[in-house]
Structure formats: structure tokens, C-alpha cells
Amino acid sequence: xxxxxxxxxxxxxxxxxxxxxxxxxxxxxxxxxxxxxxxxxxxxxxxxxxxxxxxxxxxxxxxxxxxxxxxxxxxxxxxxxxxxxxxxxxxxxxxxxxxxxxxxxxxxxxxxxxxxxxxxxxxxxxxxxxxxxxxxxxxxxxxxxxxxxxxxxxxxxxxxxxxxxxxxxxxxxxxxxxxxxxxxxxxxxxxxxxxxxxxxxxxxxxxxxxxxxxxxxxxxxxxxxxxxxxxxxxxxxxxxxxxxxxxxxxxxxxxxxxxxxxxxxxxxxxxxxxxxxxxxxxxxxxxxxxxxxxxxxxxxxxxxxxxxxxxxxxxxxxxxxxxxxxxxxxxxxxxxxxxxxxxxxxxxxxxxxxxxxxxxxxxxxxxxxxxxxxxxxxxxxxxxxxxxxxxxxxxxxxxxxxx
Amino acid sequence: xxxxxxxxxxxxxxxxxxxxxxxxxxxxxxxxxxxxxxxxxxxxxxxxxxxxxxxxxxxxxxxxxxxxxxxxxxxxxxxxxxxxxxxxxxxxxxxxxxxxxxxxxxxxxxxxxxxxxxxxxxxxxxxxxxxxxxxxxxxxxxxxxxxxxxxxxxxxxxxxxxxxxxxxxxxxxxxxxxxxxxxxxxxxxxxxxxxxxxxxxxxxxxxxxxxxxxxxxxxxxxxxxxxxxxxxxxxxxxxxxxxxxxxxxxxxxxxxxxxxxxxxxxxxxxxxxxxxxxxxxxxxxxxxxxxxxxxxxxxxxxxxxxxxxxxxxxxxxxxxxxxxxxxxxxxxxxxxxxxxxxxxxxxxxxxxxxxxxxxxxxxxxxxxxxxxxxxxxxxxxxxxxxxxxxxxxxxxxxxxxxx
Numbered sequence: 001x002x003x004x005x006x007x008x009x010x011x012x013x014x015x016x017x018x019x020x021x022x023x024x025x026x027x028x029x030x031x032x033x034x035x036x037x038x039x040x041x042x043x044x045x046x047x048x049x050x051x052x053x054x055x056x057x058x059x060x061x062x063x064x065x066x067x068x069x070x071x072x073x074x075x076x077x078x079x080x081x082x083x084x085x086x087x088x089x090x091x092x093x094x095x096x097x098x099x100x101x102x103x104x105x106x107x108x109x110x111x112x113x114x115x116x117x118x119x120x121x122x123x124x125x126x127x128x129x130x131x132x133x134x135x136x137x138x139x140x141x142x143x144x145x146x147x148x149x150x151x152x153x154x155x156x157x158x159x160x161x162x163x164x165x166x167x168x169x170x171x172x173x174x175x176x177x178x179x180x181x182x183x184x185x186x187x188x189x190x191x192x193x194x195x196x197x198x199x200x201x202x203x204x205x206x207x208x209x210x211x212x213x214x215x216x217x218x219x220x221x222x223x224x225x226x227x228x229x230x231x232x233x234x235x236x237x238x239x240x241x242x243x244x245x246x247x248x249x250x251x252x253x254x255x256x257x258x259x260x261x262x263x264x265x266x267x268x269x270x271x272x273x274x275x276x277x278x279x280x281x282x283x284x285x286x287x288x289x290x291x292x293x294x295x296x297x298x299x300x301x302x303x304x305x306x307x308x309x310x311x312x313x314x315x316x317x318x319x320x321x322x323x324x325x326x327x328x329x330x331x332x333x334x335x336x337x338x339x340x341x342x343x344x345x346x347x348x349x350x351x352x353x354x355x356x357x358x359x360x361x362x363x364x365x366x367x368x369x370x371x372x373x374x375x376x377x378x379x380x381x382x383x384x385x386x387x388x389x390x391x392x393x394x395x396x397x398x399x400x401x402x403x
Numbered sequence: 404x405x406x407x408x409x410x411x412x413x414x415x416x417x418x419x420x421x422x423x424x425x426x427x428x429x430x431x432x433x434x435x436x437x438x439x440x441x442x443x444x445x446x447x448x449x450x451x452x453x454x455x456x457x458x459x460x461x462x463x464x465x466x467x468x469x470x471x472x473x474x475x476x477x478x479x480x481x482x483x484x485x486x487x488x489x490x491x492x493x494x495x496x497x498x499x500x501x502x503x504x505x506x507x508x509x510x511x512x513x514x515x516x517x518x519x520x521x522x523x524x525x526x527x528x529x530x531x532x533x534x535x536x537x538x539x540x541x542x543x544x545x546x547x548x549x550x551x552x553x554x555x556x557x558x559x560x561x562x563x564x565x566x567x568x569x570x571x572x573x574x575x576x577x578x579x580x581x582x583x584x585x586x587x588x589x590x591x592x593x594x595x596x597x598x599x600x601x602x603x604x605x606x607x608x609x610x611x612x613x614x615x616x617x618x619x620x621x622x623x624x625x626x627x628x629x630x631x632x633x634x635x636x637x638x639x640x641x642x643x644x645x646x647x648x649x650x651x652x653x654x655x656x657x658x659x660x661x662x663x664x665x666x667x668x669x670x671x672x673x674x675x676x677x678x679x680x681x682x683x684x685x686x687x688x689x690x691x692x693x694x695x696x697x698x699x700x701x702x703x704x705x706x707x708x709x710x711x712x713x714x715x716x717x718x719x720x721x722x723x724x725x726x727x728x729x730x731x732x733x734x735x736x737x738x739x740x741x742x743x744x745x746x747x748x749x750x751x752x753x754x755x756x757x758x759x760x761x762x763x764x765x766x767x768x769x770x771x772x773x774x775x776x777x778x779x780x781x782x783x784x785x786x787x788x789x790x791x792x793x794x795x796x797x798x799x800x801x802x803x804x805x806x
Binding site for chain 2: 028029032033036057061062063064065066067068069070071072081082085086087088091092230342344345347348349350351352371372375376380381
């Protein structure tokens with residue numbers, strides 16, 4: 001998406017846009033002549049909606065490339081996922097609900113075991129119990145002292161945690177300290193871009209943190225050291241109000257998606273319980289915002305588990321709530337996913353993602369919502385990055401380009 | 404294709420990829436309501452394969468643009484054909500089987516006739532017989548002496564030959580010596596980019612070669628001079644092993660396609676006779692490589708001759724061999740062309756090229772392999788450059804992008 005074009009053309013109006021994301025919606029037939037999860041699901045409401053909608057298959061990143069949740073959502077929000085990379089550390093920080101500011105550097109932490117010779121003997125500290133690790137995280141937060149910087153450690157699960165470093169002029173161009181194999185010494189964190197002064201100082205900061213942690217954890221064998229990896233700066237994305245003139249809101253049940261929405265400048269609303277609860281939040285906030293990103297996780301989780309039936313059932317649960325959504329009267333409503341998660345593959349995949357856009361101004365081509373009706377739709381196969389442009393256009397929030 | 408993305412994500416695995424290229428596969432109906440060469444061909448095996456495959460129409464270069472063999476194949480191999488240009492001289496050198504190294508400069512040669520006043524009186528030396536021209540080529544190879552450079556002349560046919568210059572620091576930014584019309588003096592070869600020192604020295608080298616040739620050919624009227632055109636450096640393409648982690652092999656009957664494959668870093672295998680022989684070579688080399696480019700020329704040749712029936716027959720010949728190919732068990736198999744060569748046009752054209760991708764992870768949409776089933780396929784109309792990404796994805800040779 002050409003964000004400058006969006007900036008130039010966007011106008012604020014009263015019309016409402018809803019981007020309903022069923023995570024990992026795209027699927028595959030279990031055998032080549034069967035139906036996909038979406039095709040197999042009993043979705044009378046989505047089918048009726050599709051019969052009056054523009055349909056297409058969206059591609060999140062590039063041909064053959066399976067996207068992670070970060071690039072998948074960035075593309076949905078209109079950002080080029082190859083230009084705006086979100087590092088693993090940042091995504092983990094968002095996932096544990098860290099308050100990540102624009103100057104912050106994030107990294108993933110593993111508690112690990114170092115033997116007397118200084119070599120790593122266990123990269124996961126014997127898969128230390130979650131409750132034990134949480135205490136060590138508290139210990140680090142209370143005792144680590146860094147020169148000219150703050151650090152916030154948040155526990156994730158078992159041996160995993162996240163560190164957020166806050167100071168001026170940090171850089172995420174840093175190598176991991178994790179040697180990836182046992183029997184080796186931890187590596188010093190180093191700049192990956194040679195001569196950059198910010199990276200050099202950030203590396204010193206990370207190494208100082210590790211030194212502090214070693215001192216504090218010395219008596220806490222097997223978790224007597226930390227390994228750092230996946231360094232990344234908060235990606236300073238241009239924000240939705242500035243690009244699209246939208247007062248955007250996010251309704252999501254999981255911290256990572258809330259965090260991704262916050263990166264785009266959306267206000268994260270307190271969501272109700274489950275899919276029905278999310279839809280209630282949508283109704284309750286209808287007057288205060290003009291763009292709503294609603295995230296449903298259950299489809300992806302079922303796909304990752306290889307559970308075709310459960311994925312279809314999650315789609316059916318959404319389908320049953322579609323009439324409530326339509327009653328609100330969105331000017332433009334997209335129903336899609338951030339990527340495919342075919343139960344057959346038990347993982348994210350590169351396949352086209354079904355996309356439906358309902359508005360007053362559509363060119364309907366199909367009778368139902370499914371991968372194959374979408375493949376034959378008026379939008380064809382297109383880049384997910386274009387979805388925001390389509391939504392803005394259909395909601396009549398874009399001025400004409402040129403005379 | 405973003406080659407850096409491929410470099411970042413590619414992993415080596417045991418799975419095998421086959422890219423089966425029927426040169427000039429794309430066609431047109433002779434009248435608008437008829438069938439194309441592929442649609443008219445009796446292809447039970449390809450149709451059965453298509454019924455379980457992803458289908459689409461690929462576009463080699465740009466809308467409305469008919470590609471030559473060079474850009475057509477470069478796009479199939481994942482290179483941007485507008486970024487990686489292969490000069491005519493280079494293509495001719497590959498076509499005659501010249502061993503072209505990374506420092507080499509190639510140009511096409513015409514034997515020509517110069518009159519007493521130094522003007523060109525025949526640009527083709529009376530279409531000199533192939534056997535006579537071959538002797539003159541030997542004469543040049545034995546007698547041309549250049550300062551600090553080697554030159555290798557290879558005969559092509561009649562008045563045409565190819566020169567390959569080998570030295571350090573050569574450049575292909577050179578103008579032709581061929582004045583394009585009789586009655587004019589040959590032009591001096593000149594740098595086309597102004598001040599580039601390498602081009603200046605290369606121009607001097609080319610002019611010295613022409614001077615030497617004039618001396619050696621003085622008594623061989625009508626072939627008493629040479630005209631040089633189509634200068635081009637060996638394009639130093641990034642190689643398949645480096646981009647995709649593939650041990651790639653090429654099976655092709657014609658030197659130009661072997662040469663193009665070699666540019667991409669493929670190992671050119673000694674091919675058996677005809678299409679069946681190529682498929683035998685494929686079977687015999689199955690264990691030693693994990694990517695196979697198989698090139699079939701007969702479809703293009705028939706299209707160029709305007710022979711609709713013969714083109715269909717060539718497709719049927721391939722169809723009959725498809726079961727042997729499937730028996731090998733490729734993880735991902737593409738059947739496509741490098742461009743269209745409709746018999747109706749007797750030439751390469753810009754039309755969409757039928758594309759079929761068979762793997763375990765497809766979303767089938769059609770019942771047969773033809774231009775119109777492909778147009779309605781789950782891949783839509785897409786850039787041929789993306790084919791390598793699709794093949795890598797379907798063969799599970801790409802890591803996920805982003806967390």
C-alpha cells in the first residue's frame with residue numbers, strides 16, 4: 001500500500017469500517033477433491049453476505065511464503081510487511097503485554113544453565129517451572145542496575161521471558177548471545193551492522209544486563225544465567241489516525257494482537273469473553289470509533305492443532321454472530337484472515353486467504369464464502385496490503401485521485 | 404521475486420522439485436470461439452493432474468510484452484527479467500554452446516562485404532555458405548592477435564558467428580559496428596555510457612579485433628570484413644545454490660537453454676534423445692539433485708511455424724510421459740511455458756502462460772489443463788517470477804517469514 005497516497009486522499013467521515021479477522025482462516029481440503037474448513041463449515045449468514053459481496057484471495061507476503069502473525073497483521077493494516085519488520089523480541093514483548101514505547105529495544109530471554117567452566121550445559125535451565133521462573137524474573141527486576149538505561153523483564157512461560165530496554169538511541173541490530181548448542185560459551189552480543197554507534201552502545205547495554213543477571217542468578221542453579229536473542233526495536237509504524245484519518249479500535253483476546261494493533265495506533269478496547277463477548281464490545285463502542293479491528297483466534301488454534309472439524313466449528317460460531325454485526329450497519333465490512341492455517345498442514349501456510357468485502361458498492365460473483373468462490377471473485381488474487389485501501393474506498397473515505 | 408527473501412527463508416531438504424517447461428506453451432484459438440493448442444490436445448494425464456493441482460496464468464515480463472527466450476526463462480528461474488538483462492550476444496554465445504565465463508564479453512558477428520571505398524556493400528557476405536564461413540572462423544581463431552585479451556569465435560550458421568572476448572575489466576556498454584544499411588562505412592565501436600574506462604578499453608579491443616579480421620579476411624571476398632553487434636557481458640546472476648539452497652540440474656536439448664540454466668548455476672546433464680530421452684535422464688539423475696529444469700522445445704518450434712496441429716501433437720507427446728514423471732514422486736511439480744507462442748501468431752507473444760502446480764498442498768479448481776481453466780484457477784494471473792517461490796513453498800523448503 002502506498003501510505004502517502006492514503007495520507008493524501010483519506011477523509012474523515014461518519015461511516016464505520018469493520019475488519020473482522022479470523023486468524024488463519026485460509027485452509028485446504030484434506031484430500032485434493034474435498035472441501036476446505038471454510039467450505040465445509042455450515043455458514044448460512046456468511047454465505048448470504050458473500051452473495052452480495054466482492055470476493056478475492058489475498059496473499060499476505062509473497063508467493064510461497066508462510067507469514068508469521070506479525071507480517072500477516074501488518075499487511076492487513078496496509079503496511080508492507082517486508083518494509084516494516086517486527087522482530088521476534090518485539091512480538092514476544094507484545095505477547096506478554098509489555099508496554100512497549102517507541103524508543104524501546106526488546107529481546108527474548110531464556111533462563112539457562114552454565115557449568116563451572118562457563119559453558120552452557122542446558123539452554124532451558126531444565127525447563128524450570130513457571131512459578132520458579134516468575135520469582136527469578138522478580139529478582140532481576142528488583143536488582144539489575146544499568147548505566148543510563150532502564151530494563152523491564154516480563155515472564156512468559158517456563159524458561160522464557162522478555163526484556164525491554166529503555167534509553168535514548170538504542171538499536172536492534174544485535175546478534176544473539178544464545179550459542180544455540182550446549183557445550184559452548186554464551187556469545188557476546190554484538191552489532192550486526194558493523195560501525196553503527198547506536199548498535200555498539202546497545203550491545204554494551206545487553207552485555208551489561210547479562211553480567212548483572214549472572215551475578216544475581218549465581219546461586220539459582222539450574223537457572224544461573226540468561227541467554228538473549230531476537231533483539232528488535234519497537235517499529236515506529238505510521239499510525240492509523242495520521243495515515244487514514246481513522247479513530248481506530250482493536251478488539252482482541254490475546255496480548256500479541258492487541259500489541260500489534262497498538263503499534264498501528266489503534267486504541268485497544270477491553271474485550272468481552274469469547275467471540276460473542278468481542279462482538280458485544282464492538283456494539284458497545286460503535287459510537288466512539290470509526291474503524292474496528294476484531295480478532296478471532298480460535299480458527300488458527302484449531303488449524304495449528306490439525307483439527308479440521310474444530311476449525312470449521314469456530315467459523316460457524318462466528319457465522320452465527322454475523323447478523324448482530326450487520327445490524328450495526330458498517331459501511332464497509334471485510335471478513336478475512338491474516339494467513340492460511342490449513343488443518344492439513346498444522347501450521348501457517350502461504351496459501352491464498354479468503355476475503356469478503358461487503359458494502360453498498362460491490363460486484364458480487366459468488367454464492368458462498370469459500371476459497372474457491374473467492375478465487376473466482378471480482379478481486380482475483382491480490383496483496384493483503386491492499387485491503388485497507390479497499391475498505392477506505394468502499395466506506396467512501398477516499399477522495400478522488402487527480403482531476 | 405525478492406531474492407533476498409528467498410535467501411533468508413530457503414532451507415535444504417530431501418524433497419524434489421521439477422519445473423517442466425514446454426517452450427512457448429501458451430496459445431490462442433485460431434478463431435475466437437475455438438480452442439487453443441493445449442485445449443485441443445488430447446491430454447488425459449495432464450488433465451487428471453490439473454484436476455488435483457493449483458492452476459493459474461503466468462505473465463513472463465509485463466502486460467502486452469512478448470518475451471524472448473532469455474527473459475522468459477530468467478523469470479521462470481525467479482529473476483526479475485527487467486533487472487537481469489541477457490544481451491543478444493550472450494544469448495547467441497549460449498546458443499552456439501560457447502563456454503562463457505563471468506569476465507567474458509560476447510558479441511554477434513556477421514561476415515560482410517566491404518567495397519574498395521571502405522563501404523559495406525553486403526551485410527551478409529552474399530549469405531556465404533555455412534561450410535565456407537566455418538573455414539573463415541577457423542582462420543580468425545588461428546590468426547587474430549589481441550593485446551592483453553583472448554578472443555574465441557564460434558560459427559553459428561551461414562554468415563553468422565559469435566565472438567567471446569576474455570580479459571579483466573571488460574564492459575558490454577558498447578555500440579554496434581553494423582551500420583544497418585549498405586553504402587555506409589562500418590561504425591567504430593564506441594562506449595554507450597560516456598566516461599566509463601572499462602567500456603572505452605572494451606571498445607578499443609573490439610575495434611582492434613575488427614582491424615585484425617579485416618587484415619586476415621582481405622583476400623576472402625565476399626566475406627572480407629566482419630560487423631559486430633549485440634555486445635553484452637556475461638550476466639553474473641546469483642546462483643540457485645546460493646539463493647535457494649538447491650542442487651539444481653538442467654535437462655535440455657538445445658544449447659541456448661543449457662546456457663541459460665548454467666547462468667543460474669544449474670548443472671547441465673547429458674540429455675537423452677528427444678522428449679522421452681530427457682525424461683530418462685531425469686529418472687537417472689533423481690538421486691543426485693533436488694531441482695530439475697526440464698526443457699521441451701518442440702512446442703515452440705511448432706508455434707513459430709504456425710502449425711497448430713503439430714504444437715498440439717508435441718503437447719500430447721509430453722502428456723504420454725507424465726505418468727513416468729509422477730512415478731518419481733516430486734514434492735512439487737510445475738508444468739508451464741516460458742511464454743506463449745500461438746500458432747495463430749507464428750511468434751512469441753505476451754499472452755498468459757498456462758501454469759499447473761502439483762503437490763500435496765493444492766487447492767484444485769479445474770478439471771483440465773488449458774488456458775481457460777488456468778484463468779479461473781486459485782493462482783489467478785500472476786508474475787512468472789513468482790513461480791520459484793511457489794515451488795519452494797509447496798516443496799516445504801521455505802521457513803516461515805517473521806514470528
